[in-house]
Structure formats: structure tokens, C-alpha cells
Amino acid sequence: MGVRLSEIIGVMENFAPKTLKESYDNVGLMIGDEDSEITKVLLALDCTLEVVEEAIEEGVQLILTHHPLLFRKPSSITMDSLQGKKIIKLISNNINLYSSHTNLDSVQNGMNDTFMELLEVKDTKVLEENTSLPGKGHGIGRIGTIEAVTLKELILKLKNVFNAEFLRYAGDESQSISRIAVINGSGEGYLELAYKQGAHCVITGDTTYHYVSDYNELGLSIIDLGHFYSEWIVFLKLIEKIKISSSQLKDIEFIASKTSRDPYRFQ
16 A cells, blocks of 8 residues: 655655755655655656656656656656656556655755765754754765775765765875865865865865866865765665655655666776
């Protein structure tokens, strides 16, 4: 016996209210019917065509993603565009799509905090507070302390914890690191905040040459784990925690996508 999609949405938005999203973002029910009965959910970072086909094959009624398929209002929905193909396939197969993005990043005990838990970081604080809700602890990025390790040791731990075969970094491998900042996903815009708050190293994804060059010259080590690897394991871990803590979701089957992958390849 499943539950209505509206109940799942209630659980997600009680945990990560939509008011916590960044101004540019679009979160919530992208496609679907809140009265749908849900028994099986596919988890994916992005709603790719492969993920849609996987959802059809698995017989799920809901795809739950971190990244929204619809950032902006489309001018048309046709089979001539990639986005249109996805939307039409989802609707024609009665598959709902829900996304929880920057609100899930920002919320206390959300993506950023879960990342810090996986790295066993202590005394964490928010890099940039979000004051749209009462209380503290919400916002983009986290900073905290770890038992001192070298940059090389930290890199090895990251690769192991997040199943990343490759990553990019800037800094002296022998540098002692005890204060780190994390911005999951694309976070180079927060390098200045991390630097000012005393981070020895920033872990994020999607960094660019000049940002990294300048801050590394100032003595800040930077690890670019990649957008995918900085979020995929974290997303799965967080949804598992939300499911366990919610009685409404106890009978719902959640499966991790086998086709959700980093679009980059390395040689």
C-alpha cells in the first residue's frame, strides 16, 4: 500500500522548506499529480533521459532528484528539445518528478551538514546564513574543524568516502589542514567567505582557473571534488535519513538510480 504524493511532498518540505531556496532556483513538484499513489521512488541527481527510461523500466511512480529539470518556464514542450522529450515521456508514463535543491543544501542537517558528518567535521558553522526562517543553522556552505591531516591525507579520505576516482586540487600536499569549508555542488562564489573565516582548505565542485589560482596564491588550498561526487553520496545518505525518520515513508521503496553518473570522463 502506497501513500499519496502530497504526503511525500509534505515530508520533504517540512524537512527543507521551499523558502530556503536561492532566488534563482526552482524547487518542488516539477511534473505530476499530488493525488498520485506512490509505492516506489527512484533517486537521482539529475533527471536525464537515461533516468527517465530507468524509471519506466523499474515501474516507479516518482523520480526524486536534487537538481530541478525546470529552472525556467519553457517556451514550448515538444519532442524537438531534450527537455520536451523528458517532460512528454514522464507524463505519458504517469511518472511524477519532484526536486529539492538549494533548500536541501541550506537547511540545517541537510546536504552540507551531511557532507560534514561523512567527513567527521566538528564544531560546524554556516558560511552564509539564510534568515528566511526563524532560528539559525540554515544557509549555504559549512565550516568546521577536523583533527589535523595533510592535504594529501584529506584528498585520499575524500576519494574513499565519496567514491571519487579522480579529483582536482590546488595546494601543497604536505600542508596541515585542520579547518575546512564545504560547499556541495558549485561553490567557488563562496571562496572569499571561506578564506575570511579562516579555512585552510575549501572542498567544492565546478571551480575555474582564475578563482583557484588567486585564492591558492593567498594560501588557501582548494579541492574540486566535482559537482557530481560532492552531492551524489550525500543526497542518497540524506534521503535515507529522512525516510527512516518519517513514519509516512516507511512502506515506500526507494531505489538509487544506476544511471545517475558524472557526465565527465577522464583519461
